[in-house]
Amino acid sequence: MIVCVRIADDVRSDDVWHEILDALDAVTPLIEDVRRGVTLLDMHGAGGDFATWSANIRAALVPYTLSPCVGSGPNRFCAFAATWNGDGSQIEVGHEAQTLAPMPLEVLECDADVIERLHLLGVTTLGALAALPHGPFVRRFGPDAARWHDAARGIDRSPFVPRGHAISIEAAMLGEGSAQSEAAVVFALRVLIGRICSDLERSGKRASALQVEIELESADTARIEVQLAAATSQERAMLDVLRAKLEGSSFPAPICGLRLRALGLEEGGEPVPLLACDEIDRASVAVVLARLEAMLGEPVRRAQTRAAHPFEERFTYEPFTLAADRPKAERYRFGEAESTVPSIVPQLRLLAVTEIDVRLRRGEPSSIGERIVQQCFGPWRIEEGWFAAAHVARDEYDVQLDTGEICRIYRQGERWYLRGSYD
């Protein structure tokens, strides 16, 4: 049984709303935060009946001086719809359609123009909507209409999504005096990570980021925040990432204290394959990303392509993050490109743009510096930003030199430039 609590009064802020949800934890730990003012409580397995639950909910909300409207039903929608019938309403199992039938369409909370269209068609209640043929109604009103039609008949297959609980997991270590060596800091860090990981495991969580506060003898505090490539509760993975991060850091004064905090907590548990030969080890990737970043001073990149005319605008870079992959079994089921054979494509090297000396014959490049142009194709005109100050107009050519090299050159105004070469 699902119980819906709808609060008609204005809840002032999100903080107050979350306090209310925390208070409702006393009734049941399974609470779904639908939106500010509406929450669903899953009462499966809870003792008592609807009257008891309703009384408990009111008792929990007494400090907030609110007037809640409580209703119950066999699924999420029915519980919500029950609150429209007045406080304390219930929709019994097996009587969903007939209880919902006289209710107005506004219970569905769909767009106002959809409701207006339905009114024009003479459909004003959920019962009238449920009487419409499913197929033609969905074809006319789009994919969301399937959900509305089901809801009007008291069917709601959407899952109950319990809200996460905010818990703070952190550990601190403050010593007398300062750390004499890097090894002492790493040792202290390992102890703190051990404590953090045991707390994470106990609460069934994983951390997707770590924050280290380093207290220095000069009374300053340095703060390092580390994003993990994948949420983890593994001690080894966390230590490797933090160690790699610290390897690239220096501090103006000796370290006298450490505080470690786990951030971005996620529910624990992840699918692990039995034969993991081809699976990517996310923890190792996180470590290597942190090490490379510490060494290079800039993050490892991932390229993304996009449609554009100039070569240099056809791609962008962003920090590398490992995209969530679907399970292997699922990939095979859909027969994705696991078996595709890659094609051999000459690679363009984008060289630093340099001005070149080009001689022309009949309007085409005949030589570049000392080198003779054997074949030339083009020009291909690229003109962009004619409406803005950054107006780019150039003619691009592919040329084959007598050395065998194939280059991409372009003319902008009266000047010629080398853009890249194929390899």
Place this chain on the structure above:
Amino acid sequence: MLPTRPDFQELKARFHATGAASRAGREALFPTAITDIDALLGGGLPCGSLITLEGCGTAGARSIAAVLLAQATRNGLGALIDGGDLYPPALEAAGVRLDRLLIVPAATPVRAARAADVLLRSRTARVVVMAVCGSTLRAAVWARLASLAQKAGAVLVVVCSGTPLTTRAIAALSAAATVCLSCRVDRPVHTGTRGIWGIFTGFELRAELRKHKFRKSLTPFVVNKLGMVQ
């Protein structure tokens, strides 16, 4: 409940009976998916080795490296140490999954070598590609990287194109390499004759196996037409 030892033994026996174990032995080779090269190398490049792809200017070395990355990113991660001249759309056209390609920016040869060191030690990428344009890394560095590649079971591909290397640099690199492939373009392939009506569609590539630690016959071969990305 955790599986007991006999259960595990039975699972292991069934695993061997399916022939999966013999397949595991063949995985010591990394197939390039280029039929001619695989035939010449006896199935593919040896895993845990340093491979050099040599050539001056437009030689097709990077095209072959892109195919290796495409193979690596089909089921795992690949890494490319970028000297700043990378054009990712061409990699994508070659079949590389860019979301599985670690692009490590390294402006100097020393940084590139250090990045390769970190990548190989981590064993995350099956193929690591680094380009050395006229760089002069010491023989000891190449020997160390080759050793790391061997321990990791990864393929470290060193592309020597662009600026020609010195004889000493080539000797240092070749000494550490397991396979040395020398590439050059036989002839460019194009449609049309001139002007905007013509277009380079690719080139025919000739590759020569200069060194293979585990094979004696070194024969040149021709890789078929390559398609140009536009």
